[in-house]
Amino acid sequence: MPLPKTKSQLEIEKLWRFEGRDAAFWVELIRVFALQFEAASGMVLIKLDDADGVKQWSPLAVWPDAEETRQRLAGQRDAIFTLADELDETSGCLISKEIDKGIRGAALPLRIEDDSVPCVVTFVRYGDEDFFHPTERLEQLMIDTPLIYGANPLATSDPVTEDPHESSAPLATALTLGLLVNGEKRFLAAAMVLCNELAARFSADRVSLGWLKGPYLRLKATNHAEKINRKMEVSRFLEAAMEECLDQDDEIVWPGTSGAAAIERDHERYARKVGVAHLASVPLRDGSEPVAAVTLERVEPFSESELQSLRLAADLCVRRLTDLYTRDRWFGARWAAGLRRGLSKVVGFEHTWVKLGLLATTALIAFLAFYPWAFKVQASFILQPQRTFHLPAPFDGYIKTVSVKSGDAVSKDEILMTMDTAELELNQAELAATVQRFLSEAQLARSQASPAEMHIAIAKAEETRAALRKVQFNLDLSSVKAPEDGVVLEGEIEERIGSPVTRGEALLKLSQLDGMFAELRLPEREATRVRIGSVGEASFESRPEERFAIEVIQIEPLAVAEEGGNMLIIRTQFSEPGPDWWRPGMSGVTKLDCGERSLLWIFTRRAVDYLRMRFWI
Numbered sequence: 001m002p003l004p005k006t007k008s009q010l011e012i013e014k015l016w017r018f019e020g021r022d023a024a025f026w027v028e029l030i031r032v033f034a035l036q037f038e039a040a041s042g043m044v045l046i047k048l049d050d051a052d053g054v055k056q057w058s059p060l061a062v063w064p065d066a067e068e069t070r071q072r073l074a075g076q077r078d079a080i081f082t083l084a085d086e087l088d089e090t091s092g093c094l095i096s097k098e099i100d101k102g103i104r105g106a107a108l109p110l111r112i113e114d115d116s117v118p119c120v121v122t123f124v125r126y127g128d129e130d131f132f133h134p135t136e137r138l139e140q141l142m143i144d145t146p147l148i149y150g151a152n153p154l155a156t157s158d159p160v161t162e163d164p165h166e167s168s169a170p171l172a173t174a175l176t177l178g179l180l181v182n183g184e185k186r187f188l189a190a191a192m193v194l195c196n197e198l199a200a201r202f203s204a205d206r207v208s209l210g211w212l213k214g215p216y217l218r219l220k221a222t223n224h225a226e227k228i229n230r231k232m233e234v235s236r237f238l239e240a241a242m243e244e245c246l247d248q249d250d251e252i253v254w255p256g257t258s259g260a261a262a263i264e265r266d267h268e269r270y271a272r273k274v275g276v277a278h279l280a281s282v283p284l285r286d287g288s289e290p291v292a293a294v295t296l297e298r299v300e301p302f303s304e305s306e307l308q309s310l311r312l313a314a315d316l317c318v319r320r321l322t323d324l325y326t327r328d329r330w331f332g333a334r335w336a337a338g339l340r341r342g343l344s345k346v347v348g349f350e351h352t353w354v355k356l357g358l359l360a361t362t363a364l365i366a367f368l369a370f371y372p373w374a375f376k377v378q379a380s381f382i383l384q385p386q387r388t389f390h391l392p393a394p395f396d397g398y399i400k401t402v403s404v405k406s407g408d409a410v411s412k413d414e415i416l417m418t419m420d421t422a423e424l425e426l427n428q429a430e431l432a433a434t435v436q437r438f439l440s441e442a443q444l445a446r447s448q449a450s451p452a453e454m455h456i457a458i459a460k461a462e463e464t465r466a467a468l469r470k471v472q473f474n475l476d477l478s479s480v481k482a483p484e485d486g487v488v489l490e491g492e493i494e495e496r497i498g499s500p501v502t503r504g505e506a507l508l509k510l511s512q513l514d515g516m517f518a519e520l521r522l523p524e525r526e527a528t529r530v531r532i533g534s535v536g537e538a539s540f541e542s543r544p545e546e547r548f549a550i551e552v553i554q555i556e557p558l559a560v561a562e563e564g565g566n567m568l569i570i571r572t573q574f575s576e577p578g579p580d581w582w583r584p585g586m587s588g589v590t591k592l593d594c595g596e597r598s599l600l601w602i603f604t605r606r607a608v609d610y611l612r613m614r615f616w617i
Helices: 007-016 022-037 067-075 077-090 136-149 170-182 187-201 233-248 265-274 304-327 331-347 352-370 422-447 451-476 599-615
Strands: 041-049 055-063 095-100 103-109 119-126 206-213 216-222 252-254 278-286 289-298 372-384 388-392 397-402 415-419 479-481 486-490 506-511 517-523 535-540 548-555 560-562 565-574 587-598
Touching: 007 022, 007 136, 022 041, 022 055, 022 119, 022 136, 041 067, 041 077, 055 067, 055 077, 055 170, 067 077, 067 170, 077 095, 077 103, 077 119, 103 136, 170 187, 170 304, 187 206, 187 216, 187 289, 187 304, 206 233, 216 233, 216 289, 233 252, 233 265, 233 278, 233 289, 252 265, 265 278, 278 304, 289 304, 304 331, 352 587, 352 599, 372 535, 372 599, 415 506, 422 451, 517 587, 535 565, 548 587, 587 599
Parallel strands: none
Antiparallel strands: 041 055, 041 119, 095 103, 103 119, 206 216, 206 289, 252 278, 278 289, 372 517, 372 587, 388 506, 397 415, 415 479, 486 506, 517 565, 535 548, 535 587, 548 565, 560 565
């Protein structure tokens, strides 16, 4: 009974039935194999002859298919190529070793239809742990997968050409150029590598690279020439031809076909000047904006496949060249370029509504932070009289009559209420009789020549006279009179007529209407911002449409503890006498001016004070 197929074997057999293009097949092969080896990335290499007849490794596919992966592999390019050479020399199976500190590499041969062209797949793993080694049978299946599938890395869309460096392998050419450019650390070196490699691979007499600097394009590099004389007339013509390519943001081939829509006047002028048979200019785009152009000059015309390879190479190399061009300058130029990019995003025409919103928000914040605004402290007040009189019961007794009630206006010495004096009058008569009796006893003792008894009787008579004067004093107080002109504030005692009262019991409260003031209660966090002399306005709840000017005249030194926190009592006076409808006890709202502050401070002062107390800042 045959053994069941493993999951790894099933994945490899799926490759044999792959239905995509050959280029996609190689990427999928690396992905499947990398999962078997537990690798981070991989690359398929084939060994081809360069322009000088020397065999060199050329990348065919990379996984993961991303620019970041290509840049990482470019750093280990030489080590990976050396590992592939070792595998090619030994003609063995899988080999793996450490290619850099903390980086391990592995290589596995691949069988293709043309045995004369070496083909290997390489893998990279980060860390000290070695790759997972599959079984010998599974490894052999991996080696034979391209042959079983029928993939040919040398397949070409132009069967006439025999040069493997022609555009018959556009992706391989572009990947190779991308790896070479990514391996450089300086802009001019990378530009020279690009020009030299393009000249070698496309059999061009001269390849030039121009870069956009401000509104104009400047010639930066040309193959096999380290220095460029930009003052020469030929250089200016070449820069004009490159600018013509950038202005149209399209590739220009001269001489073009009769149906070509591109304008090629500057290309024709340059070609006539230097005697070039054929020109091809391709823009290099960073994102959607063209930033540079590369121009190739040669005797033979350019085929469509060659132009396709040139496009791919430009797209793969432009990001690395842009990064190097940005960094490979003195710090002042880098800062100026960064500032310009930032300002272009701010003042450019894109994202108009967002910028208008940010501008409006900034203007609002600036207005709130800097515009001076009158800061006013708001507090409730109670109208208090300047002088208040409390009229108590003059002696223990009973109320006889009441002639006023709360709210009545009274005049000075007007009788407000009277006490029942019947008992006092009887007591007065009794005490007067007692005085007479003691005086009679004193006369009798004098006639009997008894001086001691006479003096005792006289003393008792004086004692009784004192009690009589006390009764007479209470009788004089039996009528409670108004001490000053004013209004009765409290005094609903009519229902108490005939009821007993005790001496000192408060019966009536009288106050004057002249000189009333507003008493404020402010929380201590706000009261500290008020000063003596601060002015403001007051409005009564009964008449909110009217305003009355006030001024702070006194701040009580002692805070009063209330439910909402500590309160400071502040006394204010009115600038003008009040109208007739004012009554003590009326309430309202006051707003005191405390200088000018920004609206941002006014709105956030309590939150800021809380945070300062909370975090002690």
